[in-house]
Amino acid sequence: MSVLPLVFTSGWASGINAYAVVLLFGVFGATGLTDEVPAPLQRTDVLIAAGLLFLCEAVADKIPYVDTVWDTVHTVIRPVSGAVVGALLAGQSGSLPDLAAGAVGGSTALVSHLVKAGTRMAVNTSPEPFSNIVLSTLEDLGVAGIITFALFHPVAAASIAATLLVAGAVTVVFLASRIRRFLRRRARGPAVSGPG
Secondary structure, eight states, rough: OOTTTHHHHHHHHHHHHHHHHHHHHHHHHHSOOOOSSSSGOOOHHHHHHHHHHHHHHHTTTHHHTHHHHHHHHHHHHHHHHHHHHHHHHHHHHHHHOOHHHHHHHHHHHOOOOOOHHHHHHHHTTSSHHHHHHHHHHHHHHHHHHHHHHHHHHHHHHHHHHHHHHHHHHHHHTTTTHHHHHHHHHHHHOOOOOOOO
16 A cells, blocks of 8 residues: 555646646656656656646646636546556556556546636636736645655655645635636626616
């Protein structure tokens, strides 16, 4: 079961930014900083694709409303990425069945993705764009930090990821009314002023 904390943490991080997870694992493995990274994540084509998609996400994720569209598209991509990375990590160590690891990685990625998407919808109700930029930058730094930490201290990193996941879910529940107002306003379209 020793790989489970790393699978859980990578799943959490994949729900926030799947491309950063693949890119970081690949770079750490290719440079020899760790031997925990499966060979498929270290391939040059995988690194190039992950790097380009990470750059696209880094831009799209900082633009109000574009980030919501991006998150909608990634409702499938992030959990699948979390499942694949989890299965690869388990296959590397052999301490967990690949299918179970994929389920842990994918389900954790889905929950953290839903927390991220819900939080970003609430942030988009703010009229200024700076909160998107700040939140997106914090997410990117958080993913980089937690993945780096997880490679060397997987249990501690998993504890942090679990705490962040629970705190995020509580925050989304707290912001649910704001999110509902945002969705209602978007469904109605722009307000039309009356004569006068």
